[in-house]
Amino acid sequence: MSRIFVHGLGAVSPAGWGVAALRDVLEKNVPLPVQPVARPGWEKPLRVRTVPPPVSRPAFFAHPRLRRASAIAQYAVAAALEALGENVSRVQNGTVRLGIIVGVMAGSVNYSRRFYEEVLQEPATASPLIFPETVFNAPASHLAAYLGSDAVGYTLVGDDGTFLQGLALAAQWLADDKVDVCLVIGAEETDWIAADVMNLFRRDAVHGAGAGAVLLGKNPGGALAELSAVTDSFLFTQNQTRVEAARQMRGQLPPGAPDELLCTGAQPIPFTVAAENLAWENWPGARLAPPVILGEAFVASAAWQCVAAGDAVRQNKFAGANVSVVGVNQQAIGARFARPVF
Numbered sequence: 001m002s003r004i005f006v007h008g009l010g011a012v013s014p015a016g017w018g019v020a021a022l023r024d025v026l027e028k029n030v031p032l033p034v035q036p037v038a039r040p041g042w043e044k045p046l047r048v049r050t051v052p053p054p055v056s057r058p059a060f061f062a063h064p065r066l067r068r069a070s071a072i073a074q075y076a077v078a079a080a081l082e083a084l085g086e087n088v089s090r091v092q093n094g095t096v097r098l099g100i101i102v103g104v105m106a107g108s109v110n111y112s113r114r115f116y117e118e119v120l121q122e123p124a125t126a127s128p129l130i131f132p133e134t135v136f137n138a139p140a141s142h143l144a145a146y147l148g149s150d151a152v153g154y155t156l157v158g159d160d161g162t163f164l165q166g167l168a169l170a171a172q173w174l175a176d177d178k179v180d181v182c183l184v185i186g187a188e189e190t191d192w193i194a195a196d197v198m199n200l201f202r203r204d205a206v207h208g209a210g211a212g213a214v215l216l217g218k219n220p221g222g223a224l225a226e227l228s229a230v231t232d233s234f235l236f237t238q239n240q241t242r243v244e245a246a247r248q249m250r251g252q253l254p255p256g257a258p259d260e261l262l263c264t265g266a267q268p269i270p271f272t273v274a275a276e277n278l279a280w281e282n283w284p285g286a287r288l289a290p291p292v293i294l295g296e297a298f299v300a301s302a303a304w305q306c307v308a309a310g311d312a313v314r315q316n317k318f319a320g321a322n323v324s325v326v327g328v329n330q331q332a333i334g335a336r337f338a339r340p341v342f
Contacts, residue, residue: 002175005223005340006310008215010082012075013294013304014049014208017058018082019311022294026308031293034206039192046195049208049295051075065145068129069138070111072189075211075300076102076139077146080183083213087181091147099179100153101170102140103162103186105298105328108133110191139187151179159327160265161233162186163212163302164335168230170216180217186303187211198296208295212303214310220342224314229253229336236330245332246279246324253322253334260285261312261321263305266292276326286318298328309337 011018014032015025025032036045051071060066060077069077080100081088090096111133118126132138137155144153152173156162163186170182188194190209198207216227231252234245256262266276266289280287290308291301302325309321320338327333 002171002218003220004171004174004216004218004227005220006214006225006227006337007181007217007223008083008085008087008213009224009307009310009314010079010213011210011304011307012051012078013210014051015294016052017054017078019307022304022307023311025293026288026290029288029293032295037190037192037195039196046192046199047206048190048195049206050190051210060146063146065142068133069142070108070133070189071209072104072108072110072187072211073133073139073142075189075209076185076187077143079187079211079213080143080185083183083215087215088147091149097151097180098147098149099151099170099173099182100140100144100149101156101166101182101184102143102154103156103158103166103184103299103303104136104139104188105157105159105162106188106194107136107157108138108189109194110189113191113193139185158299159330160298160302161325161327161331161333163299163306164230164323164325164333165233167214167216167227167306167335171227171230174216174218182216183213184216185211185213186299188297188300202296205296208291208297208301210294210297210300210304212300212307214303214306220340223340225310225337226340227335228338231334233331233333242275242326242332243278246275246326249324249332249334250279253336254320256283256285256322257319258284259319261309261318262287263309263321263323264289265301265305265325275332276324280324306335306337313337313339
């Protein structure tokens, strides 16, 4: 991989709006409180960790494309704008070609559930205004429209590891000179349907929501960190177990040192924890598991891991940081963030 540098980070999470809020909660390393969400037909509510309202209403909420947008689109745009920083005006005036890659798993589940509820209740009056928010590509489309960006943009749908695949794809676009900089975003939202699915298969996990964004570029000037590696995707198959896939992923990353950080996704879920713990059982440095603190938010969780890793390197807390993602149902994949060396 050509040398690729991190030029911006953004986050929205149950910790709040912004990387600073994410950092503060992760440093405390105490799981956030859970909130109940009603499930129709059940007396006992499900558990989630929701994103709190922003301290002040973001200006972009008033944009025509975002006035009725779903929560996932709002989270994605907020994280993206934080990561872009001063580059927002350059993208909007056309002097910077911005690539956009958004990764999702559940996607716009809230509006999808609302739309199909209306269809089932009375098809003739189901609101067509809701339907555009049901598609997976809605967050990326809204972001591109807000920024006026007409460069290449993709939405990737998959498990947690999709965010790291997005990092690798962004690196390829930069190497091929398709874009000047590239935003990689992972976003999800809460709804009782997603929380119920998690309750069925991962009863000890708490569903979360939010977004994380990493801005990548080729220019080392002013870089916060370097994305020095993204591993291959090691798939879960009949011939390759999660443990084997996780170990192969680790084999493509540096072994670690006492002054380095490991960002994992280990939730209290037996099959995921076992594979990840076995792969990293002799890690010599510090460990951090953002999804345990913030909630399991699928692709957004992996994005928080990468934001936390890049932020830790930016603040010189660690010489480097490995990110390990053992996904829900597809792959084990990892990444490496390091201090820029010129």
